Amino acid sequence: MMTLAAGLLCGALGLAMLAGLWRIIAGPSVADRILGFDMITVSSAGLIGVLSMLWRTALFLELILVLTMLGFMSTVALVNYLQRPDKELMIPPKKERP
Template structure:
């Protein structure tokens, strides 16, 4: 019973990732694309956690942490690009 529920939730997360990927490609604006990328990261973390439960292992927990950090940094960088047009500002020496 639990295995069936976990497999169904994994399937639903994959569908959500596919819908978000469509929004990244076809999104009407850059903020919509940034939100879709963040949603993909969250859904991917959840899917990896479910895979870890199904396989009864703790080996994927480090991957979940790394993916969470990378998704957060990517979202911040993309939002700074939307806001200012550049990610890393360089000070001019004029």
């Protein structure tokens, strides 16, 4: 019974990863691509958790922690990068000569 549930969960998480990949490829904006990357990161962490539970081992729990931390930090960094003003477009006004 647990093998069937784990198989269904792995299939659902695989579909979520494919949906995230589609979001990265077809997303018209950078925010869509960031969302797709975050979706793949969370789905892969869930997949590792399900496989760790199925294999009855705790060896992969640190990997889940590192993967989710890197995914979160990269999402925050990309959003921070997108929100800063573009310094190349900010042209200071010219001073008039007397």
